[in-house]
Amino acid sequence: MMDIQGEVKQLVEEIKRLGDVGPDGKVSVKFVKLIDDERCGNIFEAIIGTLKAARKNKVIDFEGEFLLKGVHDDVEIKVL
Template sequence: MMGTNSQSTTTETEGDVHAPVQCSNDTAVCIASVKGLKENWQKWSSEHQQYQKHNPFSHDARPSVVAPQTRQDDYGRPLQGSLTEQRGKDAHTHISREVQELCKVIRNIGELKDKDGDGSGSSGKVITVEFGKLFEHYVTISNKLVGILIRARKQRLVDFEGEMLWQGKDDHVVITLVNRNLD
């Protein structure tokens, strides 16, 4: 008894909608559906190969892949106008606000001292605060105090000894607000 077994397959139509096709003795329908699947697979494969030619992380070593030049001004920067560039600008703005807030907190809770620390007063005055005191006041504002301090030091707004500050261990490290307009 031939022709009693039937299989159900899925094909993609032009609108990418999966429509079931019944395969039975009518092999023309099955061949048409397999042919459609093969064409769709070939199309995807060709598109993927083209994409991989431009992917710098692909193992496809084609000369058409343009390697980034380290001496270019835009090396390591996102494409202009991209969402990545916008997110970077937004993050920079956010961090700048946090650094400004940190400097305000140091001004409010810090103590005015001689800049050179020897009491001669020859170098002017600076505002200083110990890390432990700053941590107690600042922890309710942000949980990223150490990272913001490092960023502020990189911008030459504050100064302190050591690379990293640890709560408890470095509570007595003096943080100096570097600002010439304190008087």
Template sequence: MGTNSQSTTVMATEGDVPAPAQFSDDTAVCIVSVKGLKENWQRWSSEHQEYQKNNPFSHDTRPSVVVPQRGQDDYGRPLQGSMTEQRGKDAHTHISKEVQELCEVIRSIGEPRHKDLDASSSNGKAITVEFGKLFEHYVTISNKLVGILLRARKQRLVDFEGEMLWQGQDNHVVITLL
């Protein structure tokens, strides 16, 4: 009665695998053929060599893949159908949802104010909120408020003074929902 389990490896030659010897219940038997190990290693080696031929950071690169040059439409973009392209699309969708959520929060906590006469709005009213108030309400939703505000301003959904907003010093900056 042993409490320690024992592991035994039986190596076989290139021929058939012999029948394992009888062992007690607490002994594990693992039968490995040398031929199988060699074939697995060869397969992995061949796959790795093919991968390295297409790897631009490898010293074993071959110019078999046409790389887009600066000025072409697909320059700086991932390959069509690749996992990188899919991750980029997923990230774009996620950020778009966060920008929409930000606009809804501004709409719900903001106050309607009259715009100046040069405003492009037809009714002359806009919804505004101070950054400090928005930060207090939005902090439980996301920790990326300033980045999402910058993205929303780039998409011309909101407007505010300055390039960057800092909590504390910019609490009274007015954010306008366009």
């Protein structure tokens, strides 16, 4: 059984590791940087599902309904 809350927590840590602090004081990372990161690839079986779960729980936010590699590479994922 998957530990969604644990994966969401780990996702936030990885966004903080890879991202930058914006003028609003919140950390964000571009989708492509997250999806192409080797460590994230090893940690998350289904990173898209983890992103959706984190967004549903209001832990992160990004523009659009879903993210696709190539199409949404420059979308910022922000930790709330």
